[in-house]
Amino acid sequence: MNNKSVDENLPDVATESEAQRRERFERDAMSYVDQLYSAALRMARNPADAEDLVQEAYTKAYSAFHQYKPGTNLKAWLYRILTNTYINLYRKRQREPLRTSTDTVEDWQMASAMEHSPAGLRSAEVEALDHLPDSDVKAALQAIGEDFRMAVYFVDVEGFSYKEASDILGVPIGTVMSRLHRGRKNLRELLADYAADRGIATGARNKSAAKADGGAK
Template sequence: MSTPEDAVTKPREGANPSPAVEAPAADAPAPAVEASDAPAVDAQDGAAEEVDVRETETEAERTARFEEGALPLLDQLYSAALRMTRNPADAEDLVQEAYAKAYGSFQQFRPGTNLKAWLYRILTNTYINSYRKKQREPLQSDSGDVEDWEIARAASHSSAGLRSAEVEALDRLGDSVVRDALAELSDDFRLVVYLADVEGFAYKEIAEIMGTPIGTVMSRLHRGRAQLRALLADHARELGMKVPS
């Protein structure tokens, strides 16, 4: 069967980036996957309602199952990678590496569980291993195509959200201002805010993706949102807008 091209293509201007990722051919060796990159799957973790096909499916069938489930999430994974690396080329490389690892360990993923969270966990671990452990500083770029403005308007997971008057003021800011403010957050704060307020993951899912306790996620999200609001408010004041103190 044919598979998507193993290449990242630059989208036309104005379109969301959509790098294409190829699942390796059925007779190709699976890429090596670090133990920390692919989250462990407990086969006894709840009785799956669906029949577990992993032990009986052929390599071609597994490839087709991977393409059907993982490739539609490609744009979302690229958006997250762009927020992590702040550079389109690095984001493309990160997504390619993460998808290769995901395919190589796809037999560990139990059908019927949260594929999106599983892929985000691999992406996050790959980013940590590729950038943070090497103390690599990604280049920043002004060519981001991902809309981050919804961060300022997103409903809070807690009872305290943005005040309506503040939202009204921030609503007049441009997307580039929000991107710049988000980029000023530390990696941990930026990622947890993105996963919660843009991707809509719950605390438990974010904790699994980032490999941290739920309490740590809640703390980082609270502090990250507070820092982002303060940065956006500063930008608003610089533009002469009235922002509640």
């Protein structure tokens, strides 16, 4: 396809009216509201705070929508604004956002992440997810450090590339990869522990047991 013909189909941000921009924002940006709320809930850990965070992020996104380049990754652009809004609010409050027992990434998102991430959590985690109560999975995800948790969320749950996650989080790609590795490792160990506590054998737990048995001989 000719790049010129593609560009011709994109809106001219410089000449569009306020009404056209509002219509484009409602059509394109607002379609991500549910996904942004899930991400906000991961950050704020409280439904009310998450709603406020999404509202503030969308307000900022609309004000800056003339700066967004049509045809580029709108989802990543919105997530970057959401993440920066969270960081700014967190520093302004200088306190940990409220937490409740409903802290969660949607269960279907976690299951989807496990299925589409071949380099991700494919052994103990997947087996544990099939057998463990949802509360254990949520607890394990909440137990890992925030930097690691957000890397896992953006890459494994939302499916962003390392480069996109790097742009969203405002850190180098190498940092994203390092945090993702640590986050996956921590989550894998926690899920294996939860599974073992309930008598569910996992690949990771079996390997550890085999090593222990081998060392005892």
